[in-house]
Amino acid sequence: MGVDNYKLAMWTFLGSECFFFGSLIGTYMSYRGKSLTGPYPLDVFDPAVTSISTFDLLASSLFMVLAVHYAKMGDINKMLAWIGATMVGGLIFLGFQYYEFSHFVHEGLTLKSNLFGATFYVLTGFHGTHVAVGVLLLGSLGWAAKRGHLANVGETTEVIGLYWHFVDVVWIAIFTLVYLLEYT
Amino acid sequence: MATPAAVPHTPAVGHSASPSGLWSWLTTVDHKRIGILYGLSALAFFVLGGVEGLILRSQLAVPNNDLVSAPLYNALFTMHGTTMIFLGVMPFSAAFFNYMLPLQIGARDVVFPRLNAFSYWLFLFGALVLNVPFLIQPFTHGIDPSSALAPLTRVIPDGGWFGYAPLTTKEFSPYLSIDFWIAGLQILGIASMAAGFNFIVTILNMRAPGMTFLRMPVFTWMTLVVQFLVVLSFPCITVALILLLMDRLFGTHFYIPSAGGDPLLWQHLFWLFGHPEVYILILPAMGIVSEVLPTFSRKPLFGAPFVIFSGITIGLLGFGVWAHHMFTTGLGAAADAAFSVTTMLIAIPTGVKIFNWIFTVWGGQIRLTTAMLFSLGFVGMFTMGGLSGIMHSSPPVDLQQQDSYFVVAHFHYVLFGGAIFGLFSGIYYWFPKMSGRFLDEGMGKIVFGTVLLGFNLTFFPMHFVGAWGMPRRIYTYDEGMGWEQINLLETIGAFILAFGVLLFIISFFRSMKNGLPAGDNPWDASSLEWITTSPPAVHNFDKTPTVYSDRPVWEKNHGPGPGYSLPEGDEHIHLPPPSIKPLIGAVGVGLFLTSFVMLNLTNLALAVTALGLALIFYSFYTWFLEPGH
Numbered sequence: 122m123g124v125d126n127y128k129l130a131m132w133t134f135l136g137s138e139c140f141f142f143g144s145l146i147g148t149y150m151s152y153r154g155k156s157l158t159g160p161y162p163l164d165v166f167d168p169a170v171t172s173i174s175t176f177d178l179l180a181s182s183l184f185m186v187l188a189v190h191y192a193k194m195g196d197i198n199k200m201l202a203w204i205g206a207t208m209v210g211g212l213i214f215l216g217f218q219y220y221e222f223s224h225f226v227h228e229g230l231t232l233k234s235n236l237f238g239a240t241f242y243v244l245t246g247f248h249g250t251h252v253a254v255g256v257l258l259l260g261s262l263g264w265a266a267k268r269g270h271l272a273n274v275g276e277t278t279e280v281i282g283l284y285w286h287f288v289d290v291v292w293i294a295i296f297t298l299v300y301l302l303e304y305t
Numbered sequence: 306m307a308t309p310a311a312v313p314h315t316p317a318v319g320h321s322a323s324p325s326g327l328w329s330w331l332t333t334v335d336h337k338r339i340g341i342l343y344g345l346s347a348l349a350f351f352v353l354g355g356v357e358g359l360i361l362r363s364q365l366a367v368p369n370n371d372l373v374s375a376p377l378y379n380a381l382f383t384m385h386g387t388t389m390i391f392l393g394v395m396p397f398s399a400a401f402f403n404y405m406l407p408l409q410i411g412a413r414d415v416v417f418p419r420l421n422a423f424s425y426w427l428f429l430f431g432a433l434v435l436n437v438p439f440l441i442q443p444f445t446h447g448i449d450p451s452s453a454l455a456p457l458t459r460v461i462p463d464g465g466w467f468g469y470a471p472l473t474t475k476e477f478s479p480y481l482s483i484d485f486w487i488a489g490l491q492i493l494g495i496a497s498m499a500a501g502f503n504f505i506v507t508i509l510n511m512r513a514p515g516m517t518f519l520r521m522p523v524f525t526w527m528t529l530v531v532q533f534l535v536v537l538s539f540p541c542i543t544v545a546l547i548l549l550l551m552d553r554l555f556g557t558h559f560y561i562p563s564a565g566g567d568p569l570l571w572q573h574l575f576w577l578f579g580h581p582e583v584y585i586l587i588l589p590a591m592g593i594v595s596e597v598l599p600t601f602s603r604k605p606l607f608g609a610p611f612v613i614f615s616g617i618t619i620g621l622l623g624f625g626v627w628a629h630h631m632f633t634t635g636l637g638a639a640a641d642a643a644f645s646v647t648t649m650l651i652a653i654p655t656g657v658k659i660f661n662w663i664f665t666v667w668g669g670q671i672r673l674t675t676a677m678l679f680s681l682g683f684v685g686m687f688t689m690g691g692l693s694g695i696m697h698s699s700p701p702v703d704l705q706q707q708d709s710y711f712v713v714a715h716f717h718y719v720l721f722g723g724a725i726f727g728l729f730s731g732i733y734y735w736f737p738k739m740s741g742r743f744l745d746e747g748m749g750k751i752v753f754g755t756v757l758l759g760f761n762l763t764f765f766p767m768h769f770v771g772a773w774g775m776p777r778r779i780y781t782y783d784e785g786m787g788w789e790q791i792n793l794l795e796t797i798g799a800f801i802l803a804f805g806v807l808l809f810i811i812s813f814f815r816s817m818k819n820g821l822p823a824g825d826n827p828w829d830a831s832s833l834e835w836i837t838t839s840p841p842a843v844h845n846f847d848k849t850p851t852v853y854s855d856r857p858v859w860e861k862n863h864g865p866g867p868g869y870s871l872p873e874g875d876e877h878i879h880l881p882p883p884s885i886k887p888l889i890g891a892v893g894v895g896l897f898l899t900s901f902v903m904l905n906l907t908n909l910a911l912a913v914t915a916l917g918l919a920l921i922f923y924s925f926y927t928w929f930l931e932p933g934h
Contacts, residue, residue: 126416129506133536137498141540144574148548148559157565232557236565239557243548261926270930 131280135287142291145247146298149240153302156235162303165228167221174217175296178252181210182289185282192278197266200278204263207285211256218249241299248295251288258284324883332883334418335843339425340404341739346429347396352810353436354388357381359803362763366796368784378780379463380482384435386466387486390586391493392432394720397728398589399428402504402528405735408834408841409522411513411850413880416506419887419928424500426891431492434899435462438485455479456906462486465778467579468549470560470571475553484553484902487546491898494539494546496891501535504528513833515852515869519610522832522855526613527592530620531585537624538581545574554905569634576627584623586720587687588616590727591658594680597730598662600830601677602669605856607661615654615661622651632700633707641700648698652691659688674828675749679730682757686722690715693768708778711771717764729756729809736813737827741839742820748812755805762798766791831859833869844878847871886928893920 124132188203222242230238258281266274333339361381364372373381403421407414415421438460445457459480464473473483508529512521521529548559549571558564560571599606606612628636628644636644662684671677693715697703706712736744770791775782782788826835835858837845850869854860861868897917903910 124510126506126510129510130417130502133502133505137502137536137540140537141544144541144544144577148544148570148574151567151570152565155565155567232551232555236558239551239559243551243557261929265929 125276125280127280128276128283131283135283138287138291142244142248142294145244146294149244149299152236152240156237158235160225160228160230160234160237162237162241162299165225165230166300166303167224168300168304170217170221171296171300174214174221175292177210177217178214178289178292181207181214182286184210185285189275189278189282192266193275195275197274200274201263201267204259204266204278208256208259208263211252211259211285214252215249215256218245218252244299245295248288248291251291255281255285255288329883331888332885334414334422334881334884334887336403336407336414336418336421337739337841337843337845339421340400340402342425343396343403343428344400346432347393347400348810348813350388350392350432350436351397352806354385354393355803355806357385357388359799361385362796362799364780365782365792367793368782368786368789370781373780375780376459376463379465379778380459380461382778383462383465383486384439387435387462387489389720390466390582391490392435394586394724394728395497396428398531398586398724399424399500401524401589401593401728401731401735402500402531404739405834406504406525406528407507407511408738408837408845409525409832410508410511410516411833411846411852412507412511413845413878415503416511417503418881419884419931420499420503422884422887423890424496424503426888427492427496427499427894430891430895431489431496434485434492434895435489438462438482454906456481456484460485462489467575468571469575470549470552470568471562471566473549474560476561481903481906484550485899487550487553488899488902491543491546492895494543495894497535498539501532501539504532505536508532513850513852513869519613520852520855520857522592523595523606523609523612523616524589524592524832527588527595527616530616531588534581534585534588534620534623538578538585541574542578545571545578548574550902554902569631572631572634573627576630577624579630580627581620581623583719584619586724587727588619590683590724590731591616593727593731593734594662594683595658596830596832597676597680597734598665598684600734600828601672601674601680602666603672603829604665604669605831607664607667609855612658612661615657618654619651622647622654626651629698629703632703645698645700649695652695652698655691659684659691674733675744675746675753676730676733676828678750678753679726679733682753683723683726683730686718686726686760690718690720690722693718706771708776709771710767710775710777713777714764714767714771717760717767721760721764729753732813734828735834736816736820737823738834738837738839738841740817740820741823742816743823743827744816744820745812748808752805752809752812755808756802759798759800759802759805763795763802764798766795766798770795826858826862829859829862831856833857836869844880848876882932884928884931886924886931889920890924890928893917893922893924897921 184203184206188200188207191197191199191203225238225241230241232239232242262271262278262281265271266278271277330338330342333342360373361378364370364378403415441457441460445454445460448454448458450458456479459482461482462485463480463482464478464486468483468486471477508521508525548557551557552559552561552566558566560566560568562568595606595609595612625647626644628640629648632641632644666681693711697706697712697715733744733749736742770788773787775786775788782792823839825837825839827839828835833850833852834841836850848871850857850871852869854866854868857869859868860866894917897914900910900913900917904914
């Protein structure tokens, strides 16, 4: 096919992930407005806070692009710097998610409270797990690149970049369907 | 992901004897050995599932029978279905994917050999999680129901292979049986998906020079379609099972109607996986039949591109028909009509294939080998199953047939008469390549006759008794319903069928030792696996062939084109060294998921999940740093 083996494997994996998140988002949407008791979305959401964390995650995608660019140029130091920036972006996002979850629990929304709580935490929880795995992958990538374990740093960085962008795209869908839709 | 510059290249071990011993099997990354492991495991579980089926049939032989209790009957039909689908047919197909696919496309191995080994070990772990409960329950069924260990009293999965919620929720199934089923299926799902990524990349990237898409063997094509179905449909059941586990472990209400949950969510997610799964089971058999019929008719496959595109169409349409399993849930006229139409549409590409197979045989120089007989049997039996399937596509008809033995008859015609006949055909066809010996042809014909007779005696009468109203999944029935004679006949048929399978197993192991020696290309077949030695060397091909035709070996031998050519001079052969990391990783994933479902039972489970995670990290990081890959 002329596409690197690992890149092709990543694309098929991401195709699979589309169905994974598609099923989770479909579950959220089909249970939207079906909760028998509160708290309801508008009782707990704070669009300003989530917009900031969304912006942070989108910015991390830009950092990822720059990391791939420098990896392809062979500039390992700049690549490592942008990998670090991407990881920080991911960690900040996870921090926001931790804040959001604990705030929601404080407001009385748990997994058990209602369908909104169950669908919200499972969907965004799995997304957060994907971000965490991404941070781990980026850390491993940086370490392996620095230690010279990679035959083709550019290609490997691009493959992990694909994953990172995918996780971002999923968040755009979640942010739109779960958060923004409540304000229309 | 990649390796440092200094790579210790393994010498071309294929020129010497293959390594032997238990360790060499535990660490193997050779697609042929992994194929053999899949095949032998599948055979073992196929026998186990068959024995479960025989017990079911024995229980139903006479009215008001008490051979097994109702709860045990539930466990047996659950495990019969789960075993035959996930541990019988799927790994049998995987055995051929593993063994034959790299050979058919002229490759030395799959693209990620260690991932391939990981898939197998994970599959085996999942299979054990589902079946070890048979050994545990005799010791735990007497536990005091008021004790903290009460969930252990029933551990054999017993919620049906479809696991319908809310039956499987904590309220109605407070036992570990459902948790083991969830864990087993999640593990098998990961194994299948990992294999799926591997095979998709292998087929797309590892083909020999000159092998364009339309020169790929049809079996390779069907494998490709199946792998796409696997990687796209398994995530749906993964999510369905995660939500069920959340309900059972953490008190969510995804499937609990009293809290607003909708049991239909389970059915949608399950059948969104479940229907593509049907094609995951049947398409490999269709691929095998598309290899066998032309070979033994000495003709090219009639309209091969149509067979290929029909397979792709079946795969695509397979994602748009899931709700025909749910006509009786009252989805509404619009949904019923839409899913009825898409279901009927699937009959078109399927019919195209059946006519192509018939026209392939038409006018050919037919050799009635056992492989050919099973393939011809496939076409006949599968067509019957397909026709009753078209009946179900009409909602009013389906309302009558749902949950009756008519449905049982239908899916055994497609899954046994279809998938398993196809797989038997593949075994007889490829056994000489895998072992260097023929599988006893004389005995093979007896096997075919016995299996065909036993199969039809068992399942054909189910159409009638189902139409007369006998429901599925009942553990016994009263006298005077008019079902006695037919049920007895079915049970006799089941034992004839089992006898046929027993004959097959005996002749299989005898032929492995004493079979007549077969040459490299005993059937005068057309695809690349037949230019390797029988059995193939560890490195498969001394030189990578260049392909000029969709029937390279046939054209090389019979013209008119050159078929394929081999390059001049010696080729550098790089084979990855063996590795234990895949096994460790699979044990890690298996331990993690199996103990996770038991988190509420004991704190020990938490420790084991941590151990599982540690093994996963250890295996993957050392895997990445392992030299030579």
